[in-house]
Amino acid sequence: MAPPLSRRSVLRAAALAAATPAPAQAAVGTAAAAGGASAVPAAWTAVPFGLGDVSLGAGLFADKRELMLGHARGYDIDRLLQVFRANAGLPTGDAVAPGGWEGLDGEANGNLRGHYTGHFLTMLAQALASTGERVFAERIGTAVGALTEVRAALRADPVVRSVPGRFGGAVENGRGSHQYVDLPAGVLGGASAITLAAWVKPVHDDAWARVLDFGDDITRYLYLATRTANGVPRFAVTTGGAGAEQGIDGTAALPLDRWSHLAVTVADGTGTLYVDGTAVGRNTAMTLTPAALGTLAHHWLGRSHYPADPVLAGALGGFDVWSRALDPAEVAALGAAGPADTPAGRGDLVSYAFDETGGSRIADASGRGLTATLRRTWGGPSHPGFLAAYPETQFIELESMTGSDYTRVWAPYYTAHKILRGLLDAHAATGDARALDLASGMGDWMHARLSALPSATLQRMWGIFSSGEFGGVVEAVCDLHAVTGDPRHLELARLFDLDRLIDACAADVDTLDGLHANQHIPIFTGLVRLYDATGERRYLTAARNFWGMVVPGRVYANGGTSTGEFWKAAGVIAGTIGPTTAETCCAYNMLKLSRALFLHEQNPAYMDYYERTLYNQVLGSKRDLADAEKPLVTYFIGLGPGHARDFTPKQGTTCCEGTGMESATKYQDSVxxxxxxxxxxxxxxxxxxxxxxxxxxxxxxxxxxxPREQxxxxxxxxxxxxxxxxxxxxxxxxxxxxxxxxxxxxxxxxxxxxxxxxxxxxxxxxxxxxxVPFLLRVERTLDDPSLQALFHGPVHLVARGSATEYPRFGLYRFAALSGDLLPGFSPVPGRPLHLSLDGTEFAPFYEGTTDPSHAYFRRAEPVVVFGGLDSGVANPARADGTSLLDEVWSAAPFATGAALVARVRSTVTAWVSAGLLTAADGEKVVATAERATYQP
Known part of the structure; x- marks a missing residue:
């Protein structure tokens, strides 16, 4: 463990609690950390304390946090930065990109990459504020420094990365860099016979990555690909698109991370493909020659004319073109020496040795002066403040999208939000001016893009499922404005208004059924911050009403919400339980919203919900296991019978693991x-x-x-x-x-x-x-009163067991006069808050285990029992499912046993009169209640 920072250093982070000002009579907050002025918003009637002002004592929260701090200390941060550096064309060293959503091979080809780094920065900032450990400040500095270099590289033209080639030098284009070599017109020289030859070292088995692609579009072109969908290299030429290609296929895949020599000769109707000097394929019916293609618009090395094809990842160690077909001996010689040292000599049409060690220009040694240029497929950023781990193309394409397709565009503004939030938190925690400069630049860039769009375009964008998701960007931009005071940043925050949702919620009209839950929850935290900045009441009203539409009508017993990431109609709880309930991100964002609303009105319901969700879903979403490599946080927590939690979901690095890292380092923010x-x-x-x-x-x-102590x-x-x-x-x-x-x-x-x-x-x-006396009690689902959850105080208790049906329990038989159900259970020795009933063990939801469990059970009270005495009378029920015992115990607590008996007598009288119970059975019920002995 690194030594702690001084108290003076830690005080820089006093305002870090959700990046909002800490309480004081003087101006404090994120702006104060930057030396600016920022007062507590006038609308606040309560103010929070910074994480550095509240330290955790020994206990449940400190133990859970320590597990996550181990991850924060131990994870290789260069792995997170790999995707940023690759996108900017910078060396990535030996760093391996994280799996899952952060790598190019994860879901949707990593179209969300970069978001996780933002989460990680926030976690580090919170960890620093909470503990003062120097290691967290150092890691923040490393990340901010790298991101500063990344932005500078993105602003500039790409630069040749020189590596050793097979003979001489080579240019390397890292995977994810989107870099290629652009050759000038005239490369083919109108030749009717030709030889193309290149040294190539692919580093990934991408299908259809091009060594070269010369053409106009996807109709007229010739190309040489490292591998087809069948895994072999291919040369093809066409004037009629893919269906009219005249091609030659190889017979075996090129090895990865090893140099291979590829050559193609075309002359007199015959084309031959060579690999390492050996002919591997021949086509004797090639009627097309380069001359037949005419003048072509583009001549690319490493890039395809098909937009969906990948850019070549690896190195090119020489490229030559001759205006004749070399013979087999000449081609074979090229595999054993550089072209200048072979009988063929350098290509007479073009010859690139790739000996450059910098710059973006690549010299032609053929004598024709056809200098090539290293470029990015997407050009360059539209604004110098752009910072991302992927090209700006996702942001650009979103502006014309009319429907969701996350394989093309996956929530780019959500990713921008996470990066921006992480930078703001890094600045608040350390005072690093570079972090604020990066954050401010991102704000400037977003404003430049979005302010140029018509309102109708923005409304359409933000209404698109997934692709248009923007997370908590409004909150982050409002916090940025609080630091910079730049009016463009406040204007930017309002450009994310999704009016149809805001207006409906402001009018208290519930339109949530069918909406993607986590796409919309953080919108309302942002609206609360917009209210603080603008005084526009509509924003606060919409947020307050929205909260009431979720709690309690769409909340499960553990505090979670959503099923399969979406909401159903309010009040449908039992009807939506399954393996994909309670998304962890939803809990994180509902807590943020509850907290934001509490700052404006101290409604205890906000904190009742906060306690429920924090002590159950949030704590229970973190596995009780140390792991430096993974945060071990759930994505969904299935609430169906026998569910076992998955703490390594979707290959890792999801949104929920990101918010899980944040939650576990700010447990004290709302005490x-x-x-x-x-x-x-x-x-x-x-x-x-x-x-x-x-x-x-x-x-x-x-x-x-x-909660082990009351x-x-x-x-x-x-x-x-x-x-x-x-x-x-x-x-x-x-x-x-x-x-x-x-x-x-x-x-x-x-x-x-x-x-x-x-x-x-x-x-x-x-x-x-x-x-605070705890009672063991049940909570009934709103749409099925027989399906219930068990609580001891704030703690949701789950039944351990792998059965795939809900277990059935009766609980009234030993109920105390207070209504407490605890007397019917047996404590499990040595395991606090573990109880046993009929051979089934109940355990706190907050325990992060992989044991299968039941968050809900089926209530079964077949006979009337009091104090363990069986009356022998079946427990009758009304049409709505309310049983006789339910009605009796709904009046608890009872001051005395006599009061309970009086309730039994009056209830029996009413049920007999209603024809729900016979008089004889009623007498038995009353007599049993009179004989029974009850605990207080």
Whole structure:
């Protein structure tokens, strides 16, 4: 472990919590880290603390974080930078691009590559702010330095990368660089007989990568490919497109990472293909010659006229063209020496030795002066601020797309957002001006592109599934504007308005059914920030209403949302459960939105949801295993019966693994909030932690084993200060929520789902004890009350087991007067929060294991039982599924056993009158309730 940075260095990151200002009376925030001025938004009625102001104590969160910090310390950051360097034509060394979405061979050919680096930068920034470890600052510096070099290279013409060739030099074009050699017109010289020869060293088995392609389009051309779909080299010439090609195929694949000599001769109706001096294919019916093609528009080495074909990845070590067909002996000699040292001599039409060690020009040694130029297939950026790990073509193509095709264009502005966000966080954490310069440049570039487009084009773009997804770019751009003050950046943020969605939500019209969940959730966090910057109420109203459309109607027991990445109709929970529920990114973004809304109105429901999702889905999405190579985070968490979590989804490096890295390094970001004037401190989460409230000089330390402990102890230190301590009373809390100060009970009747305030002048040594009684309870799915989830306090308990059907349990038989179902379960020795029922073990959802489990179970209460006594009476039910026992226990808690019996008697009377229960059976039920013994 690297030594910690000084406290002064860490304070640079005080505003890092979601890149929003930290609380203080003075101006603080990301702009402060840059030396600028940025006040707390006037609309905020609560302000957060920076990650550096809140340190985690020993416990569940610290243990989970340490697993991710090991990944942050150990992963080779040059692997992440590989795709950026390759795109810019820079050397990548021995770095191997990450798999999955970050590599060229992953899903959709890596069209999302670069996003993961942004996530990683944010993780490093948060880790630095939280721990002060120097290694994280060093890694940020490495990444920012490399990205600065990448942007500079993208701005300039591509430069020859010289490597040793088979004889002399060679030019290398790395995979992903999109570089090729552009030859001038006249290369073929109108010859009717010809020989083309090249040394080539391919590094990837791409089909249809070209050694050369001379032509006008996909109708008239000649080409030499390193391998066809069948894996062999091919030469072809045509004036009528692919169907009219006259070709020659080789017999074996060219080896990778090894030099091969290719030659083609065409004369007198016969074409011959040579590999390493040996003829491997012949066509004696070739009526077409270069002369028949006439004047061609393009002469390319390494690039195809078919846009979908890959650019040649590897090296070219010499290219020559002769205006005659060399004989077999001459061709064979070319495989043993450079052309100048063979009987054939250098090509008389063109001869490139590729001995250049820099620049973009490649000399012709034929004597004809046909100097070639190294180019990119996509030219160059439209603006000097462009920064990406792939060409700007995805952004350009999106502007004319009318439908989704992520194999062509996959959320380029989403990727831009992640990179921008990572750079902003890097700047806030370290003060590195280069990071802010890169971020500002990206903002300038996006503004230059998007501000030139008609509003109708923007609306169409942002409405396209997947391809038009832009993630949290609005939030990031608003944060950029808060630092730079550049009005173009605020204008840019508004260019992402998807009006039909904003207007519907502002009018409280639910149009979410069928929408891609994670494409839309972060939009609303951005709208909250836009409201802060503009005061336009429509934005905040839309975000608040949207939150209410998701919670609770589209939320599963663990706090997750979406099925197969999409939303269904509100209230359909049981009907959407399957193997692809609860996408991890959705949870991450719903927490960000809940937090953003809390800054404007301190509705306890936001933090009830936050606690549910943090303690269950977010913690449970991280595997409890150290791994420097992988973050080990779920993509989906299937909530169907017997699901085992997949912590290495989709080959790695997905959006969810990225947000999982971020979540695991900011667990403390919503434990405490303060009023802007310092008159109140909110304690939202009962988590072992220490707050350093700089504006007041107060420190507050929470000591707790929560959620294994049902409460927390808060100890004050530092300066004296008068303010109200506002303690969240969870919505699930049972009777008995109690607060003491220095051992004396604070009077009042705390209400679940509210805040309990304690006002006084706090002094060092004051001790507040909060007791939060947990009940073991169930939550019913909205569309099927018999399908239920089990909770102990905030913790969702899952039944371990690999069965593919929902298990069935009855729970009322030993229920306590409080309504607590715990008496019917047995604790598992040595395993906190593990319970056993009828041979089935229940475990906390937050445990990151691969054990198959059941997030839901089927409730089965076939007979009426009280206190373990069986009445012998079947448990009747109404048409809506509500049983007699459900109605009895819905009135819990009961002060005494007599109160419970009275409830039983009144319920039985009503059910008998309704014809749902016979009088005789009713008497048995009441008698059983009277005889039973109950726990409090």
């Amino acid at each position: 405490y909030f303060a009023r802007p004037d310092g008159s109140a401190l909110y304690v939202n989460l009962y988590s072992p932690s220490t707050l350093r409230w700089a504006a007041t000089g107060v420190t507050l330390t929470q000591t707790t084993g929560y 409460g927390s102890t808060l100890t004050f230190g530092g300066a004296d200060a008068a303010f109200e301590l506002r303690l969240r009373v969870p919505g699930w809390a049972g009777a008995g929520f109690r607060v003491t100060v220095n051992g004396r009970a604070v009077p009042g009747s705390p209400t679940p789902g509210s805040y309990f305030g304690v006002s006084r002048t706090w002094r060092a040594g004051d001790v507040v004890r909060v007791d």
